Amino acid sequence: MENIIKQLKNGSKHARLSASEKAEIKSALFRHVKANPVSIPRAIPSPFNIKSHFIFARTSRESGLSRTLLASRNKKSISVLVLGGLLMGSSVSFAAENTVPGDTLFPIKIHVNETVRGAVAVTQKEKAEWEIRLVERRLEEFEKLAVTQNVPVEVRQIAEQNLEHYAERVKNRIAKFENDEDSEDALGTASSFSDVLNDHERSISELEDKDGDDDSIGVISTSTHRITTLADDTSRVDNKSIRDAVEKIREVRGDAERKHKDLKKKYHREDVKENGAASGDEDFNDTVPRYIPQDKSINHSSTITKTSDDEVGIEVREKTRNDENRIEEVRSVPVPPYSPTHDIPTEIESIKSAINSGNDDDESPNEEELD
Amino acid sequence: MNPNALEQEFNKIYEQFADAIFRHCVFRVSDREKAKDLTQLAFVRLWDYMSQDKEIDNTRAFLYRIANNLIIDEYRKKKEISLDQMRDEEGFDIGFDTMHSIESRDEYEHAQALLEQLPDKYREALVMRHIDGLSVKDMASILHESENVISVRIHRAIEKLKTLSQNNGKHN
Numbered sequence: 131m132e133n134i135i136k137q138l139k140n141g142s143k144h145a146r147l148s149a150s151e152k153a154e155i156k157s158a159l160f161r162h163v164k165a166n167p168v169s170i171p172r173a174i175p176s177p178f179n180i181k182s183h184f185i186f187a188r189t190s191r192e193s194g195l196s197r198t199l200l201a202s203r204n205k206k207s208i209s210v211l212v213l214g215g216l217l218m219g220s221s222v223s224f225a226a227e228n229t230v231p232g233d234t235l236f237p238i239k240i241h242v243n244e245t246v247r248g249a250v251a252v253t254q255k256e257k258a259e260w261e262i263r264l265v266e267r268r269l270e271e272f273e274k275l276a277v278t279q280n281v282p283v284e285v286r287q288i289a290e291q292n293l294e295h296y297a298e299r300v301k302n303r304i305a306k307f308e309n310d311e312d313s314e315d316a317l318g319t320a321s322s323f324s325d326v327l328n329d330h331e332r333s334i335s336e337l338e339d340k341d342g343d344d345d346s347i348g349v350i351s352t353s354t355h356r357i358t359t360l361a362d363d364t365s366r367v368d369n370k371s372i373r374d375a376v377e378k379i380r381e382v383r384g385d386a387e388r389k390h391k392d393l394k395k396k397y398h399r400e401d402v403k404e405n406g407a408a409s410g411d412e413d414f415n416d417t418v419p420r421y422i423p424q425d426k427s428i429n430h431s432s433t434i435t436k437t438s439d440d441e442v443g444i445e446v447r448e449k450t451r452n453d454e455n456r457i458e459e460v461r462s463v464p465v466p467p468y469s470p471t472h473d474i475p476t477e478i479e480s481i482k483s484a485i486n487s488g489n490d491d492d493e494s495p496n497e498e499e500l501d
Numbered sequence: 502m503n504p505n506a507l508e509q510e511f512n513k514i515y516e517q518f519a520d521a522i523f524r525h526c527v528f529r530v531s532d533r534e535k536a537k538d539l540t541q542l543a544f545v546r547l548w549d550y551m552s553q554d555k556e557i558d559n560t561r562a563f564l565y566r567i568a569n570n571l572i573i574d575e576y577r578k579k580k581e582i583s584l585d586q587m588r589d590e591e592g593f594d595i596g597f598d599t600m601h602s603i604e605s606r607d608e609y610e611h612a613q614a615l616l617e618q619l620p621d622k623y624r625e626a627l628v629m630r631h632i633d634g635l636s637v638k639d640m641a642s643i644l645h646e647s648e649n650v651i652s653v654r655i656h657r658a659i660e661k662l663k664t665l666s667q668n669n670g671k672h673n
Contacts, residue, residue, distance in 0.1 A: 134615065134666050135631050141609030142632040145527050146520045155541045156515060162545050163511065168504040168552045
């Protein structure tokens with residue numbers, strides 16, 4: 131047995147590569163080594179992952195200048211892209227702010243800038259305020275176009291339509307407030323809407339007056355006859371367009387004010403009804419309503435009125451509510467003029483008893499009895 | 502590690518283990534050319550691993566493991582031509598360096614012939630233990646077996662070889 135192992139060992143000693151074979155394999159391996167240089171395993175870096183840039187930077191430091199350049203260029207290009215995008219976006223949006231209909235960037239102003247800014251308004255009230263601001267912006271554009279020379283009629287028409295459209299939106303908003311019975315917001319919105327329109331009408335009217343004079347800016351700045359005539363022509367055009375603009379704004383403003391007035395009347399009336407003073411719109415401010423509920427079916431309210439110079443009376447309004455109709459009865463309870471000799475608690479007691487006796491009898495009180 | 506240093510390290514490993522790996526392969530596959538290819542392939546695999554900057558604890562054991570896996574792959578391929586057929590027909594040399602004595606050559610061929618008759622499991626254990634001179638511990642690590650299993654396998658391989666040798670002697 132020992133021999134066999136020994137034989138194996140002895141035999142194996144001579145089993146080796148010749149020098150040429152060894153060199154052959156070595157050169158093949160050398161080629162393989164050169165073809166597959168050292169590389170650190172890494173995932174494909176995502177350009178959207180900040181962490182991956184650090185990995186990339188680390189490997190590039192290890193494997194030479196070219197990679198460093200590549201990595202830095204990659205990072206640079208990404209930051210340039212991001213910065214460029216931000217700058218472009220903000221500058222386009224900024225440039226679009228001062229545009230008027232007919233400009234290239236006007237759609238961006240309407241659809242991007244205003245949509246974004248409008249999205250901030252959350253509550254109904256904020257939305258209403260923003261819509262009024264939008265009308266103001268449309269007014270500004272409309273005015274700008276009106277005072278600018280050589281504006282095509284179509285463009286002016288677009289601006290006019292825009293104004294109408296946005297004014298309509300505010301009107302719808304007010305109507306919505308009305309439906310929701312939100313009198314405060316409806317009145318507030320209507321009021322600020324007509325204020326804005328008023329302001330603009332005033333400013334453009336002033337412009338119209340100024341342009342109406344012969345001393346228009348174009349005429350002053352020109353010296354030759356030809357340019358003067360041109361300036362005259364343009365100022366004439368301007369006058370016409372401004373006049374049109376004033377008319378349009380006046381129309382919208384009139385509409386808004388009418389609505390405002392209607393709302394005012396409506397809500398005053400409702401206030402009056404609620405307070406039980408049904409005598410009319412004019413005198414509701416002069417009376418001091420007081421509401422004394424006593425019975426579910428009968429309501430009392432009393433109003434202190436001055437019947438003559440020296441006599442103060444209490445007007446008792448009595449409302450009896452039936453299922454079908456309301457009966458209102460008015461009684462006057464005269465109160466003797468105040469004098470220090472009067473015993474006030476006794477007076478009050480007498481008034482109370484007078485009222486109660488009226489209720490018990492369910493008839494008109496006898497004035498003699500009350501006296 | 503520096504790429505150049507890594508290449509130097511690889512060269513060093515090649516000089517140190519090329520013959521041993523070749524010897525292991527030649528006793529396992531009984532084909533010098535195939536053994537050369539397997540040796541080259543084993544070092545290629547080693548470089549692929551090293552170039553990824555991965556740590557290798559025991560380079561020798563690692564190389565033997567690669568070689569062993571390659572040989573197993575080789576066994577799985579269908580053997581198209583038998584060794585005897587090749588030796589007879591094409592003057593095929595099974596791997597002995599012709600510069601050595603005839604006596605040595607006889608010993609070698611005898612050992613090779615005996616090994617060829619052993620089942621691969623025992624052949625593997627004997628080659629590793631007595632030709633490659635690996636420790637039982639290393640063998641256990643390379644073959645993913647316990648040291649006990651390896652010891653028993655070596656013992657049985659020797660027993661088997663003994664039986665075969667006796668049988669051969671009787672026939673002769």
